[in-house]
Amino acid sequence: KAGVTQTPRYLIKTRGQQVTLSCSPISGHRSVSWYQQTPGQGLQFLFEYFSETQRNKGNFPGRFSGRQFSNSRSEMNVSTLELGDSALYLCASSFPVSDDRGDSEYFGAGTRLSVL
Amino acid sequence: AQKITQTQPGMFVQEKEAVTLDCTYDTSDPSYGLFWYKQPSSGEMIFLIYQGSYDQQNATEGRYSLNFQKARKSANLVISASQLGDSAMYFCAMREGISSGSARQLTFGSGTQLTVLP
Numbered sequence: 001k002a003g004v005t006q007t008p009r010y011l012i013k014t015r016g017q018q019v020t021l022s023c024s025p026i027s028g029h030r031s032v033s034w035y036q037q038t039p040g041q042g043l044q045f046l047f048e049y050f051s052e053t054q055r056n057k058g059n060f061p062g063r064f065s066g067r068q069f070s071n072s073r074s075e076m077n078v079s080t081l082e083l084g085d086s087a088l089y090l091c092a093s094s095f096p097v098s099d100d101r102g103d104s105e106y107f108g109a110g111t112r113l114s115v116l
Numbered sequence: 117a118q119k120i121t122q123t124q125p126g127m128f129v130q131e132k133e134a135v136t137l138d139c140t141y142d143t144s145d146p147s148y149g150l151f152w153y154k155q156p157s158s159g160e161m162i163f164l165i166y167q168g169s170y171d172q173q174n175a176t177e178g179r180y181s182l183n184f185q186k187a188r189k190s191a192n193l194v195i196s197a198s199q200l201g202d203s204a205m206y207f208c209a210m211r212e213g214i215s216s217g218s219a220r221q222l223t224f225g226s227g228t229q230l231t232v233l234p
Contacts, residue, residue: 031220043207043224056219088159094220104151105222107161 002027004093004108012114018079021111025072025093031055032074033105034066037088046089049074078113086115119143120208122225129198130233136183137193137228139208150191151209151222152182154202161207167191198232205229 005024013019025032034046045058049068066076072093078085089112092105121140129135141150152164167175167182175182183192195202206229209222 033220033222035222042226043209043222045221045223048219048221050219056221058221090159090161092161092222104163104166105220106163107153109158109160112159 004091004106006089006091006108006111008111009109010112010114012116013081014116015081015083017081018077019081019113021076021078021089021091021113023074023076023091023093023108025074025091026106029093029095029106030072031094031105032068032072033092033094034074034076035090035092036060037090037110038084038086043090046076081115083115086113088112118225119223120210120225122208122228124228125226126229126231128231128233129195131200132197134194134196135198135230137195137206137208137230139191139193139225141189141191141208141210143189143210143212145212148210148212150182150184151211152180152191152193153207153209155205155207155227157204164206165193195230200232200234203230203232 007022031050033048035043037043047066048056052068063079068074088110090107090110092107094105119142148169150167154162165175165177165180165182167184174184179196181194205227207227208225211222
């Protein structure tokens with residue numbers, strides 16, 4: 001069974017540009033979450049999508065947005081890039097069930113974004 | 117207040133020995149889950165082990181076990197028989213409100229960098 005796939009793995013952009021990151025979840029998983037990881041702030045939750053709807057959002061500015069398609073694949077967009085957006089962006093997928101025992105979130109390898 | 121606290125920025129362990137990584141958490145939600153992830157230098161977060169707040173027994177997965185002390189709000193990870201490949205950053209995380217099946221969000225600690233010495 002294929003894991004979570006994130007593309008691209010590495011990205012270099014300049015300030016003011018916009019960027020789109022892609023995440024393909026594990027087959028059958030319907031929930032996709034995005035996280036930002038920086039040395040200073042650690043791992044922070046961006047948002048979660050389930051059945052094409054954003055269910056939860058972290059404390060990030062509106063420049064950060066996302067969407068989920070009917071096949072559960074998700075994209076994350078950052079507009080008007082700032083130097084501080086340089087980070088590892090991780091995507092996680094999971095399948096919510098009523099009995100949540102052992103229901104973990106499985107992560108991809110991440111997209112490392114550098115803003116120059 | 118920090119919801120997840122990992123007080124050991126770095127740890128060293130000799131190969132084949134056991135090591136305990138500390139994690140304390142703070143929540144008023146009676147229903148929550150605790151997770152441990154391993155992050156090698158490549159960046160991928162690898163799921164290791166899960167403990168639900170209502171689980172009566174400590175979780176185990178191979179060489180990994182979770183020492184869950186609910187009253188003390190601690191969920192320490194124990195790695196037995198350490199291997200060189202265990203060298204990585206380890207994160208403790210929590211998700212609240214798990215029984216509702218609603219929106220999910222993991223809160224992470226700051227991590228512990230484990231180095232296994234030959």
